[in-house]
Amino acid sequence: MYDDNTNQWYVEIANPLEQQNGKHAPRLRFPVLVPEKYEEDIIDLVIGESVGVNAKGKPIIEYRPYTVEIKRKNGEYYIHLVYEEEVYGRELAYDEPIQAERIAGIDINIDRIAVSIVSKQGNFLQSKVFYCHELEYVKANKRNNIIGETVRDVYDWLLQENVGAVVIENIQLRQRHDTDKRFNRLTHHFNKKKLTETILRRGLRLGFRIKKVNPAYTSVIGRFKYMKKYGLSVHESAALVIGRRGLGYQERLPKELINTIKTKVKRHLIAVLGSMEESYKQSKSGTKQRQYLGMMLKKIENFKKEHEWSLWNILHKFCWLNQYQIQLKEV
Structure with a gap:
């Protein structure tokens, strides 16, 4: 079981030695360390899957059968869950x-x-x-x-x-x-x-x-x-x-988007480069930006040789949509 209040997994074991007549055996509760890679599978298995609601509006939970084994090894106890997964797809x-x-x-x-x-x-x-x-x-x-x-x-x-x-x-x-x-x-x-x-x-x-x-x-x-x-x-x-x-389809840019990159985006990047102050150009960040914009301009010039994703990246970096109209981003 999982306790939301403590964010901790526990295992409960019935203790028949202290069972009183006509009553359920009291439970012994022990914290359990669950490896992260198995946590989601165990949640599905133990908590079950909601498959609908009953007449009172409460969820109907579907559980899969499983068995629990507790084994001792080198002074430590390990819990093994065994279950089958039915797969048709x-x-x-x-x-x-x-x-x-x-x-x-x-x-x-x-x-x-x-x-x-x-x-x-x-x-x-x-x-x-x-x-x-x-x-x-x-x-x-x-x-x-x-x-x-x-x-x-x-x-x-x-x-x-x-x-x-x-x-x-x-x-x-x-x-x-x-x-x-x-x-x-x-x-x-x-x-x-x-x-x-x-x-x-x-x-x-x-x-x-x-x-x-x-x-x-x-x-x-x-x-x-x-x-x-x-x-x-x-x-x-x-x-x-x-x-x-x-299905394996490639997403090439439509002609109007190619034209946007070749005209609007290209002019925009050239204008940004031309408007840089000399002191900023010589700075470390300015040098990096000039190199980056230069690389983008080179990709635009050689767009026919570029992978589609490279061109979509240019569009993503420098354009945005406003009421379906393409606008240029500030660089």
Whole structure:
């Protein structure tokens, strides 16, 4: 069991030696050290997964069977949990093609899960956002219930829409290009790994093919390329990019964005270099900035040889959207 008040795991053992007639045996409670890499699996196993609510509005928790063994070794006691994982789906390799007619890209955030469905040709079909604002504030056991309920709602919708495969971010490669102060304050409340693993585990149980992709620039690409085109939020747009990336599609910059970089951004960077005061140019920070801007200008000049992500990075660094209109950032 896990105690939210002490943030500590415990094991309770019945003590039959002190059991009184007609009463339950008293419990002996001992603190347990749980390795971090197993903590999420144990939470799922011991706390269970919320699968609905009863007539009184209380959550219905589904538990998986498991056995507990306590072993003594070198004067220390170890607890072994043994359980089986039923899996009907499969996790695909990064270069393995997706065999499905409809694919869902999923963008996971601290207060919502955005899902966009695409065809196998990479065309946008529809999207939906599943909100879970309470994750920012509740304790661990309640958070586990909310995650279970939200992920269940996601898959109920995907099954209804005949989706056969799911694409999610590989959080080990996660890079946030939209970090803000609010996100930094709430990071410790939000277990991204827990939510992602719940999506993965439930999808495999339900028979989905699941693929992980590099999340680099998905929000940036979605914002500049698809948000206005399909009338989506930035998170739905990112989910669309994730789904397309799972299918192997490259996100080249449209001609209008290339022109923006070659004209507006280029002139902007040249103007910044030209307006630097001589004293600042000679300073350490000024030298670094001149070198950086020079490197960016070189990339713009040789844009045809650059990787798409390099160009998206330039757009991200020096541009932002205001009512779908591209504005230049201060450098």
